[in-house]
Amino acid sequence: MMSGGAKALTAFVAGGDLKDSVFRELVEALPVAIYTTDADGRLTYFNAAAVKLSGRVPELGTDKWCVTWKIFLPDGTLLPHDQCPMAIALRGAEVPTGIECIAERPDGSRFWFTPCPAVVRNAEGRIIGGINLLMEITDRKHAEIEANEQFRAIVETTPECVKIIAPDGTLLFMNSPGLAMVGASAGDALIGRNVYDIIALEDRNRFREFNERICKGEKGSLQFDIVGLKGARRHMETHAAPLRHLDGTTVHLAVSHDITERKRGESAAFLLGAIVDSSDDAIISKSLDGVITTWNKSAERLFGYTAEEAIGQTVAALLIPDDRQEEEPDILAKLRKGERVDHFETVRRRKNGSLIDISLTISPVKDHQGRIIGASKVARDITERKKSEKRLVEQAQLLDLSSDAILVRDGHDRILDWNRAAERLYGFTREEALGKISHELLRTEFPEPLSAIRETLLRDGHWSGELIHACRAASRINTLSRWVVERDKKGDVIRILESNNDITERVRVQEEVRRANKDLEQFAFSATHDLQEPLRSVKIYSELLATRHGDTVDEEARKFITFVRNGATRMELLIRDLLTYTQATKFDPGSETADANEALNGALSNLGGAISESAARISADSLPSLPVHGMHLQQVFQNLIGNAIKYRSPDRQPFVHVAVERQDGYWLFAVSDNGIGIDPEYKENIFGLFKRLHTSDEYSGTGIGLAICQRIIDRYHGRIWVESEPGHGSIFRFKLPA
Amino acid sequence: MKEPNPDLENLGTMMAAGTKPFEILLAEDSLGDVELVRLALKEHGVECMLRVFRDGGEVITFLRSLDADPKGPALDLLVVDMNLPKSSGEDILKCLRSTENYAQTPVIVMSGVIAGATDEKTTRHAAMVYFQKPSTLDGFMQLGSIVRNVLKKQTRGAA
Numbered sequence: 021m022m023s024g025g026a027k028a029l030t031a032f033v034a035g036g037d038l039k040d041s042v043f044r045e046l047v048e049a050l051p052v053a054i055y056t057t058d059a060d061g062r063l064t065y066f067n068a069a070a071v072k073l074s075g076r077v078p079e080l081g082t083d084k085w086c087v088t089w090k091i092f093l094p095d096g097t098l099l100p101h102d103q104c105p106m107a108i109a110l111r112g113a114e115v116p117t118g119i120e121c122i123a124e125r126p127d128g129s130r131f132w133f134t135p136c137p138a139v140v141r142n143a144e145g146r147i148i149g150g151i152n153l154l155m156e157i158t159d160r161k162h163a164e165i166e167a168n169e170q171f172r173a174i175v176e177t178t179p180e181c182v183k184i185i186a187p188d189g190t191l192l193f194m195n196s197p198g199l200a201m202v203g204a205s206a207g208d209a210l211i212g213r214n215v216y217d218i219i220a221l222e223d224r225n226r227f228r229e230f231n232e233r234i235c236k237g238e239k240g241s242l243q244f245d246i247v248g249l250k251g252a253r254r255h256m257e258t259h260a261a262p263l264r265h266l267d268g269t270t271v272h273l274a275v276s277h278d279i280t281e282r283k284r285g286e287s288a289a290f291l292l293g294a295i296v297d298s299s300d301d302a303i304i305s306k307s308l309d310g311v312i313t314t315w316n317k318s319a320e321r322l323f324g325y326t327a328e329e330a331i332g333q334t335v336a337a338l339l340i341p342d343d344r345q346e347e348e349p350d351i352l353a354k355l356r357k358g359e360r361v362d363h364f365e366t367v368r369r370r371k372n373g374s375l376i377d378i379s380l381t382i383s384p385v386k387d388h389q390g391r392i393i394g395a396s397k398v399a400r401d402i403t404e405r406k407k408s409e410k411r412l413v414e415q416a417q418l419l420d421l422s423s424d425a426i427l428v429r430d431g432h433d434r435i436l437d438w439n440r441a442a443e444r445l446y447g448f449t450r451e452e453a454l455g456k457i458s459h460e461l462l463r464t465e466f467p468e469p470l471s472a473i474r475e476t477l478l479r480d481g482h483w484s485g486e487l488i489h490a491c492r493a494a495s496r497i498n499t500l501s502r503w504v505v506e507r508d509k510k511g512d513v514i515r516i517l518e519s520n521n522d523i524t525e526r527v528r529v530q531e532e533v534r535r536a537n538k539d540l541e542q543f544a545f546s547a548t549h550d551l552q553e554p555l556r557s558v559k560i561y562s563e564l565l566a567t568r569h570g571d572t573v574d575e576e577a578r579k580f581i582t583f584v585r586n587g588a589t590r591m592e593l594l595i596r597d598l599l600t601y602t603q604a605t606k607f608d609p610g611s612e613t614a615d616a617n618e619a620l621n622g623a624l625s626n627l628g629g630a631i632s633e634s635a636a637r638i639s640a641d642s643l644p645s646l647p648v649h650g651m652h653l654q655q656v657f658q659n660l661i662g663n664a665i666k667y668r669s670p671d672r673q674p675f676v677h678v679a680v681e682r683q684d685g686y687w688l689f690a691v692s693d694n695g696i697g698i699d700p701e702y703k704e705n706i707f708g709l710f711k712r713l714h715t716s717d718e719y720s721g722t723g724i725g726l727a728i729c730q731r732i733i734d735r736y737h738g739r740i741w742v743e744s745e746p747g748h749g750s751i752f753r754f755k756l757p758a
Numbered sequence: 759m760k761e762p763n764p765d766l767e768n769l770g771t772m773m774a775a776g777t778k779p780f781e782i783l784l785a786e787d788s789l790g791d792v793e794l795v796r797l798a799l800k801e802h803g804v805e806c807m808l809r810v811f812r813d814g815g816e817v818i819t820f821l822r823s824l825d826a827d828p829k830g831p832a833l834d835l836l837v838v839d840m841n842l843p844k845s846s847g848e849d850i851l852k853c854l855r856s857t858e859n860y861a862q863t864p865v866i867v868m869s870g871v872i873a874g875a876t877d878e879k880t881t882r883h884a885a886m887v888y889f890q891k892p893s894t895l896d897g898f899m900q901l902g903s904i905v906r907n908v909l910k911k912q913t914r915g916a917a
Contacts (some may be wrong), residue, residue, distance in 0.1 A: 553870050556893040557790040563895040592893060 075125030814845025
């Protein structure tokens, strides 16, 4: 358009009669600054608009190239007049159209303009002059700059990432919030680099396709992850539109939003929801007027209403029993004041009408402005706890009647309850004892480390043993202590019940008995020993009487002498067996291990005479070794096998078998024979001291043998008994710890 | 009661030749056992002077005075019960071993039926023979045979 006008003017200049031309009026009146020059650039003409625009009256024939005073490029650098577009054109060079320049007037004001220089050539084509139009574009330029500034301000102040991407992924522009999002600092020069590099690997292809689609003219949105220059991963949501670029290509303009926090919030909210739903406690929220707004799974389980049934109902109508209706207004009043209700134990009603003991914790819920908008409510089923508390109180009441001191302790051994017997036994009142650590208060001496006791207690649920406690009066007492642990459904320790029985007297008596027993053993040993001596005299002298003086006395005297001798012999046996009997407790159990085979052989060797005389056949299993004293085991075998031979049936060859089998923690021995057997009526009696079933005329014996067996086996906490079929034989069984 | 024993003949011959009877000291508090010892010696034909003491203190006093007297009688054998009033058989053995002239005198130590602990004490003192009093007549009479054997060795040793 401009060039069209310029051509007309060129013709007009070439016409040479500008001064008189009809055009002169027109050119003068034109609101566009116009001037002409000769081939050297000297001004030959300018119109009024040129004076107005340039703010000066140029000097014709002197000023060269341009009517303006000073010319600047848009970037502010000074453009010398001989290099202005007109000068370039006059030198015969092509001048691009649309150049924008700034000129300064002598008064310092500036304006924007676009020059439209054209040269005038003669018929030979030589440049004979030029004409230039200066179009002022200041207003447009200002508007443009303003728009640009606004755009920049908007782009830079938005918190979103604004970016322009070329079809090949080159980043053409990105605002500073965007640069901050990707972790770029000023020096990173991200613009010009390929944006694909900061897209997370798994999203890169998707993003490339998206970019190419946008650059083909589509609009769209996309969520993707970026990995920033500093390695931070962010989740972005972008809204993109095609943009026609200056160079005519279509590029991708996008506004992207960092939704990392939102995503995180979403997953946190999801997690929170899952926690609420998986909680054992009923978690409910309600508005300030008591209307239920949320209702978790446990609330469904606990109260029997589904979330659909509960939400929208009031707590008062749905859950609170009639006689407790006054609780809800109080709770709501507290909540409105922003107060919390902590572990409030009360009763609520289920859908089926049954009542449950619950513990309530209710907290006000505030919106983001801090206004109380409702309440969250955690209800815990404490039915079991209440029951056990009640049971415990009943137990404690019952046990108040007993003479046992009862302590109830928590998991940390703090005393929770202390009955009357405990007050009497230890001298501390209930008030003094409550809250104290029981072992510290009573300065307990344990038979094994407390940690070991605790281990047993937690494993078995109970423990018992003897403790030594200190009373208020500082005296020490022995107690038989029984501990029982009480757990909730989850298996956590709720409390420990400790029952202590004063056994101080018993321990003292036991000690006395032990000492007395030892004395008695010593006495029995000495006595049996000393008794032997006079008995020996009686025996030998009655024998002397019989052998040397039997002829000189009558029949009756000889019979009497026989009685004396028999009596003495029997007494000798009795004393010997009694001595064995007292020796049965001589060795401590557990201090030795005996091979039962050896013990049996020892017994058989001692019984050698009786065995060969009776032609008895003795057999045995392969026997074990066990923790008893070999001498004891030998005595048991000797007595049992000796009896089997002694009480043999006259009709058959005696047969004795020793069998053994393992049973739990014991060895179960059986000595069976085919002898005369024992009437079941006497099977308990026979183990008593001096108990005999036959006269000494029928079967010799002291009645001590089985008592010795019993005493030895008792010593090892074993057991001995007999099974028998009279006339067929007996089986003596005994078991000893393995 | 016993088979004739050749040693008995020898002893008899020895005695017939005017040899002094053996001097035997018996320390025993039980009169019944003193009598049984006599019977046993007699049973086995042991001709001897039997000095009987019924308490340990007397025995020790006697042994000391004997040792102090250079012309004191010979002592061929001590038969001592371990369990005596005042001083025990053990004390007597100690005393005997400490004498100048009688330290080598043979000893027969007797004890009750159940001896147990005394065994050790007597062996420590190396008594020549240990005799546990039996509770049968036959058994007790064996003491005579033991005494005769001890004396025979003594005679041979002297000869």
